[in-house]
Amino acid sequence: xxxxxxxxxxxxxxxxxxxxxxxxxxxxxxxxxxxxxxxxxxxxxxxxxxxxxxxxxxxxxxxxxxxxxxxxxxxxxxxxxxxxxxxxxxxxxxxxxxxxxxxxxxxxxxxxxxxxxxxxxxxxxxxxxxxxxxxxxxxxxxxxxxxxxxxxxxxxxxxxxxxxxxxxxxxxxxxxxxxxxxxxxxxxxxxxxxxxxxxxxxxxxxxxxxxxxxxxxxxxxxxxxxxxxxxxxxxxxxxxxxxxxxxxxxxxxxxxxxxxxxxxxxxxxxxxxxxxxxxxxxxxxxxxxxxxxxxxxxxxxxxxxxxxxxxxxxxxxxxxxxxxxxxxxxxxxxxxxxxxxxxxxxxxxxxxxxxxxxxxxxxxxxxxxxxxxxxxxxxxxxxxxxxxxxxxxxxxxxxxxxxxxxxxxxxxxxxxxxxxxxxxxxxxxxxxxxxxxxxxxxxxxxxxxxxxxxxxxxxxxxxxxxxxxxxxxxxxxxxxxxxxxxxxxxxxxxxxxxxxxxxxxxxxxxxxxxxxxxxxxxxxxxxxxxxxxxxxxxxxxxxxxxxxxxxxxxxxxxxxxxxxxxxxxxxxxxxx
Amino acid sequence: xxxxxxxxxxxxxxxxxxxxxxxxxxxxxxxxxxxxxxxxxxxxxxxxxxxxxxxxxxxxxxxxxxxxxxxxxxxxxxxxxxxxxxxxxxxxxxxxxxxxxxxxxxxxxxxxxxxxxxxxxxxxxxxxxxxxxxxxxxxxxxxxxxxxxxxxxxxxxxxxxxxxxxxxxxxxxxxxxxxxxxxxxxxxxxxxxxxxxxxxxxxxxxxxxxxxxxxxxxxxxxxxxxxxxxxxxxxxxxxxxxxxxxxxxxxxxxxxxxxxxx
Numbered sequence: 001x002x003x004x005x006x007x008x009x010x011x012x013x014x015x016x017x018x019x020x021x022x023x024x025x026x027x028x029x030x031x032x033x034x035x036x037x038x039x040x041x042x043x044x045x046x047x048x049x050x051x052x053x054x055x056x057x058x059x060x061x062x063x064x065x066x067x068x069x070x071x072x073x074x075x076x077x078x079x080x081x082x083x084x085x086x087x088x089x090x091x092x093x094x095x096x097x098x099x100x101x102x103x104x105x106x107x108x109x110x111x112x113x114x115x116x117x118x119x120x121x122x123x124x125x126x127x128x129x130x131x132x133x134x135x136x137x138x139x140x141x142x143x144x145x146x147x148x149x150x151x152x153x154x155x156x157x158x159x160x161x162x163x164x165x166x167x168x169x170x171x172x173x174x175x176x177x178x179x180x181x182x183x184x185x186x187x188x189x190x191x192x193x194x195x196x197x198x199x200x201x202x203x204x205x206x207x208x209x210x211x212x213x214x215x216x217x218x219x220x221x222x223x224x225x226x227x228x229x230x231x232x233x234x235x236x237x238x239x240x241x242x243x244x245x246x247x248x249x250x251x252x253x254x255x256x257x258x259x260x261x262x263x264x265x266x267x268x269x270x271x272x273x274x275x276x277x278x279x280x281x282x283x284x285x286x287x288x289x290x291x292x293x294x295x296x297x298x299x300x301x302x303x304x305x306x307x308x309x310x311x312x313x314x315x316x317x318x319x320x321x322x323x324x325x326x327x328x329x330x331x332x333x334x335x336x337x338x339x340x341x342x343x344x345x346x347x348x349x350x351x352x353x354x355x356x357x358x359x360x361x362x363x364x365x366x367x368x369x370x371x372x373x374x375x376x377x378x379x380x381x382x383x384x385x386x387x388x389x390x391x392x393x394x395x396x397x398x399x400x401x402x403x404x405x406x407x408x409x410x411x412x413x414x415x416x417x418x419x420x421x422x423x424x425x426x427x428x429x430x431x432x433x434x435x436x437x438x439x440x441x442x443x444x445x446x447x448x449x450x451x452x453x454x455x456x457x458x459x460x461x462x463x464x465x466x467x468x469x470x471x472x473x474x475x476x477x478x479x480x481x482x483x484x485x486x487x488x489x490x491x492x493x494x495x496x497x498x499x500x501x502x503x504x505x506x507x508x509x510x511x512x513x514x515x516x517x518x519x520x521x522x523x524x525x526x527x528x529x530x531x532x533x534x535x536x537x538x539x540x541x542x543x544x545x546x547x548x549x550x551x552x553x554x555x556x557x558x559x560x561x562x563x564x565x566x567x568x569x570x571x572x573x574x575x576x
Numbered sequence: 577x578x579x580x581x582x583x584x585x586x587x588x589x590x591x592x593x594x595x596x597x598x599x600x601x602x603x604x605x606x607x608x609x610x611x612x613x614x615x616x617x618x619x620x621x622x623x624x625x626x627x628x629x630x631x632x633x634x635x636x637x638x639x640x641x642x643x644x645x646x647x648x649x650x651x652x653x654x655x656x657x658x659x660x661x662x663x664x665x666x667x668x669x670x671x672x673x674x675x676x677x678x679x680x681x682x683x684x685x686x687x688x689x690x691x692x693x694x695x696x697x698x699x700x701x702x703x704x705x706x707x708x709x710x711x712x713x714x715x716x717x718x719x720x721x722x723x724x725x726x727x728x729x730x731x732x733x734x735x736x737x738x739x740x741x742x743x744x745x746x747x748x749x750x751x752x753x754x755x756x757x758x759x760x761x762x763x764x765x766x767x768x769x770x771x772x773x774x775x776x777x778x779x780x781x782x783x784x785x786x787x788x789x790x791x792x793x794x795x796x797x798x799x800x801x802x803x804x805x806x807x808x809x810x811x812x813x814x815x816x817x818x819x820x821x822x823x824x825x826x827x828x829x830x831x832x833x834x835x836x837x838x
Contacts, residue, residue, distance in 0.1 A: 115643070119605045151819045152782050162781060246794070246825075252759070253767075253794035254787050255822050361821040374604060428822045496678065497641040499709070501603045504637075506705070507671050508630055519705055523745050523779040526712050530749035531784065533715070534756030537722040541760050544722070572685075572721035 043078060046378040048385060049103035051082040053089040053110065054368060057325045062401035063389075069397075070388050077381050086110070097373065104376035105386065108166045108369050115160055115494065121371040122379060123163040124386075126517065128153070134391030139410055145387065150364035150409050160491055161498035162521075162528050167390050168369035170404040173362050173420045174231060176342060177308070177326060178315045181335035182219070186314065192338070196236075196284065196345040196352070203291035206314050221291035223313030225304040229296060229456065230440070230449075232317060232342075233285050233433065235360070239344045240281040241434060242357040242427035244271070252538065255428050259438045260484055260539050263477040267543075269552045271434065273466045278434060280355045282455070282462060284345060289456040297453045309333060317342075320420035321367075324403040327416075339419040361426035366407045435469045442483065443476035444469075474554055478563035481543070485570055488536055492529065499525045540571045591623035598634055607642045611635060629668070632658060633675075640679050648682040652690075655679065670701045674710055681717045691717055699742055708746025711737045715753050722760070731757040748777030755791075764799040768792060786817040790826065797829070807833045 001009070050063065060083055067079040082103055084092055093111040096102035097120045112120060128146040135141050140148045146164070150171060158165055183202075184190060186209045193199040203221035210218040224232070248270050249257040265271045272278070293299070293307060308316040309329045318326065323339070330337045344359060345352035370389075376382045388394055396411040405417050413421060432438070433452075436445045451468035454460045460468070502525070505518040547559035547568070558564055568574045598613030617623050617631035632654070640651035655676040662669060677694030680687040691714070698710035711734070718730040734754040738747060755770035771792045774780070780788065789812050797806035810833065813826040 116605070118603075154783050154786075154819060157781060157783065246798075250794070253791045253799070255790055255794065255825060361824050363821055364819055424818075424821075425824045426821070428825050493641060493643060493646060493682070496682075497605070497643070500637050500641060500675070500678075501599070503671060503674075504599060504602075504630070504633070507633075507668055508626075519745065520779070522705060522709065523748070524781065526709050526746045527749040527752055527780050527784065529716060530712050530752040533719060534753055537719045537727065538756055538760055541722040541724075541727060573723070 045076050045078040046381045047078045047080060048105065048376065048378050048382045049080045049082050050105040050370070050385070051084060051093070051103035052107035052368070052370075053084055053086045054107070054321075055083055055085070056321055056402075057328055058402040059083075062398040065401055066385075066389055066394050066398050069394065070385055074381070074384070077378075077385075079385055097375070100375045102373040102375045104373055104378065104382040105370045106373050108371045111371075114158065115490075117158055117165050117371070118161060118163070118494070118498075120374050121165045122374060122376075122383075123165055124167065124372065124383075125163045125521075127383065127387075128164050128167075132387045132391050134388050134394070138392045140392050140408070145390070148390070148392070148408050149366050150407060151366055153366055155363065155365045156369060160494035162495065162525055163498070166369040166371040167386055168366035168407050169389060169395065170367055170399055170402075170407045171364050171422060172320045172367045172405070173422050174235075174317055174319045175339045175420060176315050176317050177323070178338050178340065179308070179311060179313075179330070179335050180338040182311060182314055183338070186219075192340050193343040195343050196349055199343040200287065200291075202314075203288075207291070219311070220293040220307070220313040221315060222288070222293075223304040223307040223316040224289075224292040224296040225299040225301050226297050226453070227301045228304060228317050229285075229289065229292065232288065233452075234431070235342050236284045236288070236344065237281040237433060238360040238427070238430050239357060240277065240284065240352060240355045241430050242360060244277075244434065245428055245430060251542070257430055258535075259432065259436070259442075260481050262434055263437045263481055264539075264542055264546070266473065266477065267546055267554045267558050269554060273435060273469060274463070277355045279462055280352045281434075282465070284352055286456045286458070286462075287351075290458065297457065311335060320404060320417060323416065323420070341419070341423070357427050359423055359426040360429050361424055362422035364422050364424075368404075435473070437477045437480040438484065442480040444473060444480050447472050447476055474557045475561050475563060478558055478561050478567065481539070482563055482567050482570065485536065485539065485567065488532060489570075492532060495525055495529055495532075499529075540573070543567065544571070544573055591617050591620045591627050594620070595623075595627050595630055595634075598631070602634060602638060605643065607638055607645075611638050614638065629658075629662075633668075633672070636675070640675070640682070646682065648679040652676055652679040652683075652687070670698050670703055670706050674698045674706050674713075677710065678713060681713060686717060686720070688717060699737070704743055705745045706743075708743025708749070711743040712746055712749045712753065715750070719753075719757065724761075727757050727760055731761065746779075748774045748779040751777060752780075764795055768795040768800060768805075771795065782817065786813065786820045786822070789813040789816065790822055793826065793829070797833070803833050803836065807837075 052059070060081060063081050067081065070079060071077060090110045093102065093106055097112060102120070129144045131142050132140070132145040132148060135143070135148060146153050149167070153164055153167065156164055156166055156168065186206055187202065193202050206219060206221040210220070213219065245257055246255050248265050249261045251261055251264065252258075289296075293313060296304070304316060305318070305326075307313045309326070311333065327337055345356050347353045347356055349356065370386060372379060372382050372386065389398065390408060392408050392411055395406045395408040399406040399411070400414050403414055403416050405413055405420060433448060435448045436442065439445050440449050448469055451460070451465050455462065455465035499522055502518040502522045506515050506522070509515050509518070546555040547564060550556040550559055565574070594613050594616045598610050598617065601610035601613060614631040614634040617627055623631070636651045636654035636658070639647050639654065655672050659669060659672050659676065662672070673694045677691045677698065680691035680694065695710040695714040699707045699714070701707060715730050715734055718733065719726050731754060734750050734757070737743065738750055738754070743750070751770040751774035755767045755774065758764070758766035758770060771788055775785070775788050775792065789809050793806045793809035793813060796802040796809065807830060810826045810829045813820070814823055814830060817823065
């Protein structure tokens, strides 16, 4: 055989192996697909599928446990769990929803925009106001399903038409995780920081330790990314600014701050970003950020997590959803983790003490929520499984396996999760920085964030940060207000549409129970429309009054902007 | 004969089934499918007059609420045609007038005169639930450009409707509007009165209840210096909506006001 023939033979063998591998992989995929299809379709049982993106440790096992118990009680059913990787989730679900082949139960939050939810999901409102039969024999027996949730599902109402489309499995909070093993090694004791000054003392000690390691280092006090830095800003700022809610912003007497109320307060001169109180709320962040790893603004959450897992940082802030995964990861890497609440400044703090309003209250917000897809072939079974997952006994059991906090009242919480229990004894929340009229996706939000990274990383001073924010605040804030007004206006049509559907039931249905329920809902939707009209009128009247009689330079500038003219046109003031 | 009757009955059932499906699609905002199904009912020669009327209303509603692409002007013309055919004594005439008024209010710019005229007919009619919606929809339209004059006129209108007991099922919604408008005019005593009466009227969500309770308390305490009433509503907040993040604030207020009383 010539060298040329030998080469060709080798090449053919390699190609043959490649083709064989592809064929085996293809056959495996076909086999897997056929097996799954066979399990789901070639059965007399009613098959439903539950789809989610929770790949954290324990979640699938928890759901499997519920499935086993459900199938034991209802032998004619089969529940298939479909975990999907987070990055592919949205695309997968959207395609399936549009194609009418979506799983029966879908984890919500990364699926479709709120305004098209009524198109793809069954409303659960009527069911929620009836008792969950799986609670029979418990202290929750006979209670409407909705009030068995710790937050009465307050956070899950669909603003567009005041219906509920999902129920959730658990509650989550955010805390500081620390490497207990490393902490002992560096600090020489187990005393944990309670106040902000204690935390700074720990961070300072970590820096000294890191410097002493030389080339073996560094170890950073806190692993952070832009995501974590934003969350820390909310926690620490709110502790110092909560009183603004009832002293400055509260034009509606409800101890909350709508984004537009923040703008109104600024324009009428009721709030100064240079005030000692607001300055302190941002300086506390800057002091803390000096201990984050360098370049944290350009770091993503996963990278920050790796730094902690690889023991390159002593602490990290994260949520209860991550605890079990992080605990196992830490054990694999030979260390233990602990959890502490955020050590906030106390009243004795020399720099911030006099501005401290206290810990803010944490919501019992229901999380990891599922909707019932309209394309479900067995909606009755899917609804039953939803109720099963959120009855007292099963919700407690599933969450004990996952290591999360149950969403249902009067349930036991596993010891690991006790440090994460929401703190209800706290001040109301401001929610977003006072320098933002909305969120970071609004104009003021983007402008604020850009200036903020430079400020907390020490590039600019607080005065420079405020100057950068204020340079565009009157104009961008007005643009954001216009956006809020337009979005609020767009929410009206879905509510009116929902009311029109009820009118049809009232006009044509012979079912007295259905018409009675429709009458109650009609009144609720009419109230919702009235509340929105009040919000809109209040905002319009207040801004219009400021523009007509400006109390100062800011209001004068606002009245002269093109954005205000858009606002006046939107409200019809221009024609007045 | 019997097979013929049976087949007629079955055809009738098909039309009714199409109509039921059409309403389901309408509720799910599946506009194209709903429109197709309403059209199928209308093309079905065996569909009865009631089904045909329902299908025509369905088509008008689909035109009015299609998102995106709502055409309230076209819907208004469809309602007018239906009203012209049915006359004012038809049992659905008031509902159609309400739909017509709503479509006039949804136009940009709104056809205010027409909308007010339709809402007023419904308010004067015997159906309290329709009248309540018409009162609220008229008030919403009146205050869309919230000048001081518009706010005063809307507040006066709502007070009159409430005093006359018009649209009683929607009294809570009227109080909601009236409270907000009273606050905007600086009449905080009237604002609190409306908030308290809305709480009595019911018909709101859990979240709205929390807001009403704290508004009654805050208006009493800070604007009217009526600590006794404030205490009542702070206490109610703590017991009725303990899951709200403002509950602890209210409990501190209860302690503070109870301490001041002693």
